[in-house]
Amino acid sequence: MASPGNLPRIVILGGGFSGILTAVNLVRLAAAAGGAGPALITVVNARRPVGRGIAYATRHAGHLLNVAARNMSAFPDLPDHFLGWLRTRCEYEEVPENELREAFLPRRIYGDYLRSLMHHYLEGVEFVEGEARGLEDDGAVVLSDGRRIRADRIVLACGNEPPAPLPGSDGLAGHPAWVGDPWSDWEKRLPSTGGTIVLLGTGLTTVDAIVTLQALGWQGRIEAVSRHGWLPQAHFRGIEYPDFPPADVDLAGLGLERLLALMEHHCGRLRALGANPAIIVDKMRPHTRLVWAGFSREEKLAFVRDHAARWNVLRHRIAPEIHARLATAELTGALRVRAATIVRVAAAGTKARVELEEGGALEGDLVINATGPRTRFSRLENPLLRDLLHQGHITSDELDLGMRVDADHVAIDARGGRSAKLLALGPLLRGTYWESIAVPELRGQARRVAETILGLGSGTAREEVMMEYMI
Numbered sequence: 001m002a003s004p005g006n007l008p009r010i011v012i013l014g015g016g017f018s019g020i021l022t023a024v025n026l027v028r029l030a031a032a033a034g035g036a037g038p039a040l041i042t043v044v045n046a047r048r049p050v051g052r053g054i055a056y057a058t059r060h061a062g063h064l065l066n067v068a069a070r071n072m073s074a075f076p077d078l079p080d081h082f083l084g085w086l087r088t089r090c091e092y093e094e095v096p097e098n099e100l101r102e103a104f105l106p107r108r109i110y111g112d113y114l115r116s117l118m119h120h121y122l123e124g125v126e127f128v129e130g131e132a133r134g135l136e137d138d139g140a141v142v143l144s145d146g147r148r149i150r151a152d153r154i155v156l157a158c159g160n161e162p163p164a165p166l167p168g169s170d171g172l173a174g175h176p177a178w179v180g181d182p183w184s185d186w187e188k189r190l191p192s193t194g195g196t197i198v199l200l201g202t203g204l205t206t207v208d209a210i211v212t213l214q215a216l217g218w219q220g221r222i223e224a225v226s227r228h229g230w231l232p233q234a235h236f237r238g239i240e241y242p243d244f245p246p247a248d249v250d251l252a253g254l255g256l257e258r259l260l261a262l263m264e265h266h267c268g269r270l271r272a273l274g275a276n277p278a279i280i281v282d283k284m285r286p287h288t289r290l291v292w293a294g295f296s297r298e299e300k301l302a303f304v305r306d307h308a309a310r311w312n313v314l315r316h317r318i319a320p321e322i323h324a325r326l327a328t329a330e331l332t333g334a335l336r337v338r339a340a341t342i343v344r345v346a347a348a349g350t351k352a353r354v355e356l357e358e359g360g361a362l363e364g365d366l367v368i369n370a371t372g373p374r375t376r377f378s379r380l381e382n383p384l385l386r387d388l389l390h391q392g393h394i395t396s397d398e399l400d401l402g403m404r405v406d407a408d409h410v411a412i413d414a415r416g417g418r419s420a421k422l423l424a425l426g427p428l429l430r431g432t433y434w435e436s437i438a439v440p441e442l443r444g445q446a447r448r449v450a451e452t453i454l455g456l457g458s459g460t461a462r463e464e465v466m467m468e469y470m471i
């Protein structure tokens with residue numbers, strides 16, 4: 001895999017949204033700056049279909065985007081790009097503009113969009129299927145099968161990890177009723193006639209699993225359990241509320257206590273107006289990064305411990321039609337959601353058993369760990385990240401939620417220095433930005449990473465703020 005001539009080689013590790021959009025931005029920004037191509041670009045990707053990643057690889061039409069079409073452009077500087085692309089498809093050609101903008105479309109359509117961007121921009125890019133395992137002393141990337149790829153810059157775009165194991169789950173490895181990775185192909189293991197599926201967690205992954213079960217016409221009972229028992233809320237059309245955040249408040253220096261008081265106050269005002277207070281969370285989003293950066297470590301810890309669950313349930317809302325289906329399932333008894341703490345999981349013959357702190361247990365023909373991606377960075381299973389961490393090439397952020405990067409996405413090493421080679425983006429940066437998961441954040445990050453590599457000034461910041469207002 002030697003590169004011709006002495007063109008620098010940029011190796012992107014991970015081929016989901018973050019990796020692909022980094023490559024696309026490298027190509028388009030280099031072309032806009034007058035160059036034919038910045039360098040040789042190689043994308044290394046394993047396990048999930050390239051371009052689609054976990055989120056957009058689903059084949060179920062019922063798995064919908066949880067962001068309206070108007071806010072799903074892949075480019076921070078082209079807000080209507082996704083809408084324009086949709087118009088090239090016959091099924092969306094005639095849909096009235098207002099309807100299309102507000103629609104929550106199938107995620108697989110968004111996967112098609114990403115694949116079409118690859119087709120358009122990435123003709124000259126090399127794609128390697130394989131698992132990156134680590135770096136050699138000369139900085140080459142080594143794959144699990146021994147292949148080596150010379151690299152001048154390396155972008156870590158490794159995405160979401162499967163959920164952390166639960167107490168007892170190691171003993172369930174290989175058990176027919178245990179599903180440790182909710183994004184694996186568990187449908188084939190469903191009992192054919194009725195039975196019980198237990199979903200651990202009540203967030204977006206659980207919603208996906210319920211939609212899958214409904215789409216398959218599965219007739220059994222679904223039990224979902226999490227500490228708070230909160231299913232995601234539905235998106236709604238909010239009222240205009242220009243009073244938040246107040247113009248005279250220094251958001252960067254706000255701190256947790258004053259932020260909570262401010263939010264409380266405005267939630268109260270919205271309730272008095274008969275409006276949904278979740279509007280406040282939407283209005284905070286363009287400023288989350290700033291406010292988070294201004295928190296002390298103790299404030300960040302307190303937010304994660306005491307407020308993150310509530311924040312997430314208001315922030316990660318779902319399409320109203322999916323929400324309505326969940327409500328119907330609860331009403332008919334097909335779905336039961338409970339608030340309880342999971343103590344451990346264990347085998348119970350051909351079933352798996354979930355013991356609850358409050359007493360009692362749930363038994364399932366399938367028990368699916370849908371507790372959300374693992375977030376403890378120093379405990380990640382990804383061999384590449386473990387190797388980089390072990391060698392000191394990267395280091396955990398102050399909360400161990402992800403890895404440390406500088407403002408231009410250059411990785412910070414164990415000694416606090418800027419890496420000469422490594423950059424990162426995506427969910428790996430949740431400790432740095434708090435919100436680092438969805439397209440409205442990641443598109444700006446992908447562009448910023450490309451700008452850093454190309455040595456261009458950041459054109460992202462202003463556009464990003466503009467775009468994030470379009471929630």
Ligand SMILES: Cc1cc2nc3c(=O)[nH]c(=O)nc-3n(C[C@H](O)[C@H](O)[C@H](O)COP(=O)(O)OP(=O)(O)OC[C@H]3O[C@@H](n4cnc5c(N)ncnc54)[C@H](O)[C@@H]3O)c2cc1C
Pocket residue numbers: 013014015016017018019044045046047048049052053054055056064065066067107130131132133157158159160205208382384425426427437438439440442
């Ligand atoms: C089920 C689900 C639904 C979602 N729905 C939405 C939505 O509607 N709207 C929205 O804005 N966001 C949504 N998201 C958020 C989603 O995280 C982002 O939109 C985006 O897809 C993240 O892309 P990524 O490239 O960072 O990560 P991923 O999609 O996880 O891609 C990372 C890729 O890197 C590969 N990889 C990792 N390590 C290595 C290695 N060592 N070597 C080689 N390859 C490696 C992985 O196998 C994977 O293919 C959803 C997320 C999930 C999980």
